Amino acid sequence: MTPTTKTTPPRKSGAPLRADARRNREAVLEAARDEFREHGFDCQMEDIARVAGVGVGTVYRHFPNKEALLDALVEDRFDRLADRTAEALDREDPWEAFCELMRWSARLQADDRGLSEVLGSRPLVGEAAAAKSGLVELSDRLMRKAQRAGEMRKDLMVEDIPTMICGLSAVTGAAEGSMPAMNWERFLEVMLDGMRAPGSAKLPAPRARLNQPR
Amino acid sequence: MTPTTKTTPPRKSGAPLRADARRNREAVLEAARDEFREHGFDCQMEDIARVAGVGVGTVYRHFPNKEALLDALVEDRFDRLADRTAEALDREDPWEAFCELMRWSARLQADDRGLSEVLGSRPLVGEAAAAKSGLVELSDRLMRKAQRAGEMRKDLMVEDIPTMICGLSAVTGAAEGSMPAMNWERFLEVMLDGMRAPGSAKLPAPRARLNQPR
DNA sequence: GACTATACGGAATCCGAATTCCGTTTGCGT
DNA sequence: ACGCAAACGGAATTCGGATTCCGTATAGTC
DSSP states (O other), X not given: OOSSOSXXXXXXXXXXXXXXXXXXXXXXXXXXXXXXXXXXXXXXHHHHHHHHTSOHHHHHHHOSSXXXXXXXXXXXXXXXXXXXXXXXXXXXXXXXXXXXXXXXXHHHHHTOHHHXXXXXXXXXXXXXXXXXXXXXXXXXXXXXXXXXXXXXXXXXXXXXXXXXXXXXXXXXXXXXXXXXXXXXXXXXXHHHHHHBSSOSSOOOOOXXXXXXXX | OOOOOOSSOOSSSSSOOOHHHHHHHHHXXXXXXXXXXXXXXXXXXXXXXXXXXXXXXXXXHHSSSHHHHHHHHHHXXXXXXXXXXXXXXXXXXXXXXXXXXXXXXXXXXXXXXXXXXXXXXXXXXXXXXXXXXXXXXXXXHHHHHHHHTTOXXXXXXXXXXXXXXXXHHHHXXXXXXXXXXXXXXXXXXXXXXXXXXXXXSOOOOOOSSSOOOO
């Protein structure tokens, strides 16, 4: 979408990264994506290295530690999400666009246990935090649009979205055996119905001193 | 299979447990509750021991390992929940009763980060599994009652409840800094609205080969 | 009060990763 | 080709915690 550097996060310094280095970094990122997807945050650095076809040392050359590696992945995810959100903003029916966006994002999470589980379980750090705020801005616009169209209940705030996403991620990412076929599709639809206008229950005011319900 | 009570007395029957032992076991359980609440599953056995005012060895005398300890706690939680559910079954308005039950349970989880986070993240084992199935039975009754009364959408199944609970637990238990005042109260109300009759969207059929939507 | 099966405490042990180190290899400018 | 800084690999080191061991203390019993 954007002509900006897609998958070449760090290395912002002027140093022109050697060719093989760039290749490896990419491989590590991809392997990490797979491993996190498969085993969650508890996957092992050695495994990531092996899958990427490099030594652990190399992994550490590119990312100071496990968390940083994860961070790069999360950032990328937020970026993809932001792109989609921007697209959604252009569609005619904002509510339908919103629902589709949620469904898409849910599927994304369902396919990626690892990233999902981290989403709600630790404060974002570094790049990822910035990426998120951009996403929030877009989401806000989409929501207001849907509300103006009278299709989304008025008492929802942007802040509610991460909450929903967080709940969703728990469901999509739930341990295999933990419950009989955890059905996030149904969960999501119920939630969307609950967000549809008009709201039946009056939502409790947010606790934080952060924003008012408008 | 002789009733051999060799080295690790499995809390079952037979030997009437010495007085001080009973006291300690109780202390450990309580301390564990606090520690799990406070630090989630990553709390330390040594801390639990210290808080309980005993040595680690003692903790291990009563529970073979960390997971077993957690399990005891989870079981207790399910039992309490089951009690409440049974009560809810007796109330006049089943939908209201259901909502209250959910709110109560949510609050319970909000107060107890540790147990919540475990709920969705690992298959239940031992006693806890049994305790859960009892709870499910009760819930099923309550749901049907609410549906018969035309207050809950008909296409919900008992299996959806754990899913909701799981989502909820992620939200209530989200890491402090992870999002600005994660507001589970709002999340819950939205969800409840989505469960209210009549459902607007058609819920996707469950994937598992487990049950039909009735 | 003495005896013994139970319990206890907590230092020592074990273990599974993350992270570090350093000798070797390789891209690439000259 | 040549040289060297940038990269690499992966064994060695560290570290945080769970679990085990075993000598000591105590409840319960006669």
